[in-house]
Amino acid sequence: MEEKLQRKGQACTVGFFHKPRNYSRRALLLSIMRFDDIKSQKLFILLLDLKPEGINELKTALRLSPGTSQHDMDLPRNVLSDDEIHKVMQSLGGLSLNENVKVKEFLNRADSILQMAMSRLEEELVHILVQHKQYFEPEYVSFHSCQEDAVYDESFVSLEDETVEETSQRVSSGNVSGEYIVDLVHPRVIPDLKAIADVMFASNYDQEFCEVFIGVRKAALDEYFVILAMEKFSIEDVLKLKWSTLSSEIKKWNWAMKIIIQVYLASEKQLCYKILGEFGSVSSFCFVEIAKASLLCLLNFGEAITMGSIQLEKLFRLLDMYEVLNDLLVDIDDLLFEEVGSYVRIEFHELLRKLGHYARATFFELRSAIVSDTSLKPLPRGGIHPLTRYVMNYIKTLTIYDHTINMLLKDHDMDCSNPVAELENEQEISSVTSCALAFQLQLVTSALECNLVNKSKLYKEDALRHIFLLNNIHYMVQKVKNSDLRHFFGDEWIRKHNGKFQQHATSYQRATWSSVLSFLRVDSPGSCSILKTSPKERCKEFSIAFEEVYKNQTQWCISDPQLQEDLRIANLKVIHAYRTFLGITRISDKHIKYKVDDLEKLLLDFFEGSQRSLRSSHRR
């Protein structure tokens, strides 16, 4: 019986210390030196190894220990004084197993000392992990002063043309370079941590090790969330947040996801592996335990987002989220490929699917929003409608996400019949203009055109109706021509729409001048006179009619300078008719209210959108 116990005791100590490879002298010494009473130290050292060479090795180690302080600078309390070492060394010599110690007692003492040693190691473990933890600080983006972006206002009103900043921001915030491993714990203490792990596992104290390790590392990850200024929200909070706030939280989430998954957790996993890699599944178990709560926290934010109502302005943030998560899925799969974390991994895949679904629904919402946007009053002055600006800028921004949207639309088409085919008529279509997004975008602009035509019917004057359509279609064409949208719409579309607005220009001319010019009609020689009034009279009536047009059309607005110029030049044909009229009829100057030059000047006041004095102001 006693023999058996002794063997067990020995097995325990042997298992503990006879591991030459994994044996970290320093870790052991650290624990030994924590003993305050010399007797315990002696016994402990005795237990270490009863072989003389072992003792010698330890003697050397002990002697060296204070000197190897390059590692110990921050652990001064571990350093024994020379005097103390001397005492230990002395007493070592005086001990032997043959002393009158009962085996049972001896084993009990050994057990007790082992427990103390382990307890000390546990303390040491916490201490090292806490004191030497490090954080990866992404210096390039700070979200503490995250501005609100009010770019996509629901009201279709506030949208200006400067949406480009936004998009460039998106590109520049780019990827954290993949496979970026940092040291979450100072590398010089890794061997110590590993040694402690080896000793504790060998002594059957693996449970304690894991609990402490998981606990401290989990707390460190929680702290990292605080460092990243990631606020935690309940789902209820998220659903109640103002969009502008939510939008910046989404940006933060995107940013934090990359850092936490690609850098922090990848490094955490590495850390677990470095320290616990030898103990089979323990390493990945610990990793999952450390990471799980935080991953669920990130996940739940995403879940909360997908629960929100469909609003157009959300689309870009949703696409951002989708892209980020889509990129990160590989990393997530890598991090959690073992069974233990598989459900979190599946949850992320599911979240991606939901985000895709939500983004697609929001994208389709654009068309219905256009269709259902009705106005009761015509837009004054016939300028560019806010809806046109909104839609064109919106789709212009969408083109940056073309790859993602095409992917989402393709997934969608798996279920539905392929609508792209309908578009492929006789005209030649390049590969880009035939993609799903191109098709959808053309549906969007068609809907927009329809809507604009309906809106134009609100104008009482035909001429202004044409100016309105001219302005808006011209704006659309310009947006398409001068951006990446041209790849999606193609030359054919541009040509066709150039034609359309030119048609409206012609119709405008006719609607404006045909009645006015009728006063200037001159009988051609040989035809019967059908004109009852005299040229003088007609010239007067022409002037009145012109004044009326002038009064109206100086109010109207064409904000594009080139278009304005073109239309004014086209209007010059009135001058020609007038000059011819004056030339043929030879009306005396006193009956002529406007000279040709006057008219020419007055025509320049057209389409300024307000009085002459305000000719430089542009209503945008």
Add this chain to the structure above:
Amino acid sequence: MRAPEYQGSFLGRISIRRNQVMSMEGNHDQELEDLELFQRHIADRFADLLSPQLQTLSEESPSSTAADPLLSISWLRKLLDVFLCCEAEFKAMLIMGRDPSQITKPPLDRLIPEMLDRAVKALDICNAVTNGIETVRHCQKLAEIAVTALDQKPFGDGQVKRAKKALSSLMMAMVGEDKEGSNYSRSWSFGRRSGGAAANHKDRGHLHLRSHTWSISKNWSAAKQIQAMTANLQAPRGGEASGLPSPVYIMSTVIAFVMWTMVAAIPCQERNGLGMHFPVPKQLVWAQSMIALHEKIGEEWKKKEKKGSVGLLDEMQRLERSAQSLIEFADSFQFPAEEERVEEVASQVAEVAETCQKMADGLVPLQLQLREVFHRIVRSRTEILDVLDSTGKVSAPII
């Protein structure tokens, strides 16, 4: 024990629904029949939860040899199962084959948004409880350490100390819960062993590594959410009692009750004032078992609340009791141990080991099941919102 029966009829009624998609309001008799059936199912399911002992006597389920004690892990899993069943049945009643305009009429235009609001609150509670289960798992691990230590014979000073250390941490984790608004917390107490051993290392003497973060949001309180879920819960009266308001009310009651129970059982962020007023009229037949359960659990809660308990989870209660007596044993331990103490302790250790095993087997599945409940609630909310959307006249703002 009635499980096969009601599951059969439940599936049956779904298919009936499918076949009468176009049926409009006219079918009031059918509606009443549905409601009656729904109420009976609720009553049956909660009756099973109230008297789980019956199951052991039943020949129909010979596999379950041991009863699931109230608020044990396996009982909670049954509770969540019941929730999922009720929920599926409810949704079928509310949506399937129904003209959407029916659920936007008063008083449903108010009741449904209120119910969806409860659903959102329930989601946060699911997450808080999932987090709380992590605390329970931490306690499980500490208890396992004690088991490992005390499994070694003969008892020596070292292993007894080891067990005591783990058990003290366990007690601290239990007592320290949901103070400071922190629901996940781990604490280690080092150098707590008597004597001046740690005197030189004061700075690391009492090292409490407590996470000061929170799992939900900063001021989120499980108790307040539960209160908000029941605040506007009113039993439909008069004509409403036979119409759609009734199932909406029943389901709202079920979700409030289930969430309240989970919060009472599992440590959760801020549970002060959880003792819930459960505004269900006593005469409602379908609610009898639920009311009885509520009273039982409520009493337990009152008893434990003052002590700052970790929660009413049966397994945790067992651990707490065993831990206390094992700590006493450890305090008075002197080597070598007396024979009779050894036997006594060994049986206690075996009990703790059994409890730990139950926890090891049940806690992660419980978490997964909570996640399933989470997703189910999300999905139903979306489906109901879609129906409301399709009618295009949601009067109350929905968060």
